[in-house]
Amino acid sequence: MSxxxxxxxxFVPEPFPETALAVLxxxxxxxxxxxxSAYSESELERVVSDVDAMAIYSRDRITPRVLESAKxxxxxxxxxxKPTSNxxxxxxERRGVRVIWTPGANAVSVAEMTVALxxxxxxxxxxxxxxxxxxxxxxxxxxxxxxAGMTLGLVGFGAVGREVAKRYRAFGxxxxxxxxxxxxxxxxxxxxxxxxxxAILRQSDIISLHCEMNTQTERLINNRTLSEIKPGALLINxxxxxxxxxxxxxxxxxxxxxxxxxxxxxxxxxxxxxHPLLLHPNVLATPHVAAFTHESIYRESAWALEDASRVLxxxxxxxxxx
Numbered sequence: 162m163s164x165x166x167x168x169x170x171x172f173v174p175e176p177f178p179e180t181a182l183a184v185l186x187x188x189x190x191x192x193x194x195x196x197x198s199a200y201s202e203s204e205l206e207r208v209v210s211d212v213d214a215m216a217i218y219s220r221d222r223i224t225p226r227v228l229e230s231a232k233x234x235x236x237x238x239x240x241x242x243k244p245t246s247n248x249x250x251x252x253x254e255r256r257g258v259r260v261i262w263t264p265g266a267n268a269v270s271v272a273e274m275t276v277a278l279x280x281x282x283x284x285x286x287x288x289x290x291x292x293x294x295x296x297x298x299x300x301x302x303x304x305x306x307x308x309a310g311m312t313l314g315l316v317g318f319g320a321v322g323r324e325v326a327k328r329y330r331a332f333g334x335x336x337x338x339x340x341x342x343x344x345x346x347x348x349x350x351x352x353x354x355x356x357x358x359x360a361i362l363r364q365s366d367i368i369s370l371h372c373e374m375n376t377q378t379e380r381l382i383n384n385r386t387l388s389e390i391k392p393g394a395l396l397i398n399x400x401x402x403x404x405x406x407x408x409x410x411x412x413x414x415x416x417x418x419x420x421x422x423x424x425x426x427x428x429x430x431x432x433x434x435x436h437p438l439l440l441h442p443n444v445l446a447t448p449h450v451a452a453f454t455h456e457s458i459y460r461e462s463a464w465a466l467e468d469a470s471r472v473l474x475x476x477x478x479x480x481x482x483x
Contacts, residue, residue, distance in 0.1 A: 181462035238469035240461030267452035272324030274451035278423035314365030317372030374401035
C-alpha cells in the first residue's frame with residue numbers, strides 16, 4: 162500500500178466561513194484560528210512554524226519575526242485589499258513568500274456602505290431616530306438634504322471607486338475622480354471626469370476616499386488639504402484610517418469647515434469609546450464593517466483560499482493579478 166502524500170497546510174488565523182473552505186480538496190489541511198482577539202507576535206511564531214500558506218484578513222500582523230519562524234511558508238493570501246497595514250510585504254518578498262490579495266471581492270459591499278453613509282448623513286437618520294424615540298415628531302428644524310445633484314469627488318478610482326461611481330450616477334450628480342493611475346476608459350464609460358486632487362477638494366460636496374494606504378497617501382487629508390475643501394462638504398472614509406489626520410479633521414469639524422464626516426476606519430483600531438471622534442455630533446462612525454456582508458466575506462475568503470492553493474500547486478492565481 163502506497164503512503165498517503167503529505168497535504169499542504171494552510172493556516173487561517175481568523176476563521177473563514179465553512180462555505181469558503183469547500184473550495185479546497187483533500188490535498189489541503191486548513192487550520193482555523195480563534196475568533197476575537199488577534200494573535201500576539203510570539204503566538205504566531207509558534208503556530209506558523211510548519212505551515213505552507215496563510216489566508217488572512219486584516220486583524221493579525223505578519224511581522225519579520227513571524228515570517229522568519231515560518232520556514233515552509235510560500236504564500237500569504239489576504240481576503241480584501243492589499244495588506245499594507247498588517248503584512249511586512251518587503252520582508253515577505255525577501256524570504257521568497259508571495260503576497261497576494263483579492264481585488265474587487267468586497268467592492269460592491271464597500272460601495273453600497275459608502276452610499277448608505279452619504280444618505281444617512283444628509284438625511285440625519287441617527288438624530289431623527291433619537292428624536293422620535295424621545296417623543297418628538299417632524300418639524301422644520303429636522304430638514305435634511307437631497308443627494309441628487311451634489312458633486313461627488315472620489316479619491317481613488319479602483320474597484321471600489323468604480324462601484325461607488327456606478328451607483329452614485331443614479332442620483333444624477335456629477336462625479337469627479339482623482340487617481341494617478343486613472344483608468345480612462347472606465348471613467349468614460351461611467352461618465353466620470355478625471356481631475357487633480359485640488360479640484361476634488363474645491364468642487365466636491367462629498368469627498369469619498371477609496372485609495373491605497375502608502376507613504377504617498379498617509380494623512381492625505383490634513384490641515385492643508387482640509388483648508389482647501391469646499392466649505393460645508395462631507396468627508397466619507399471607508400478605505401484606511403491612516404489616510405486622515407484625525408486631529409486636523411476634528412479641528413475642521415469644530416470650525417465648521419466640514420459639515421460632517423462618516424468614518425468606518427480609524428488610525429487606531431479598535432477605537433477607544435472615549436475617542437473624541439466618537440463624541441463629535443457631526444461624525445457618523447461605524448466599526449470597520451463596510452466590507453462585512455455575507456456575500457463579501459464569502460468572496461474574500463473563498464478567493465484567498467483558492468488562490469493560495471493554486472500558488473502551492475505551482476499555478477497562477479485566478480483572482481489576483483500582479
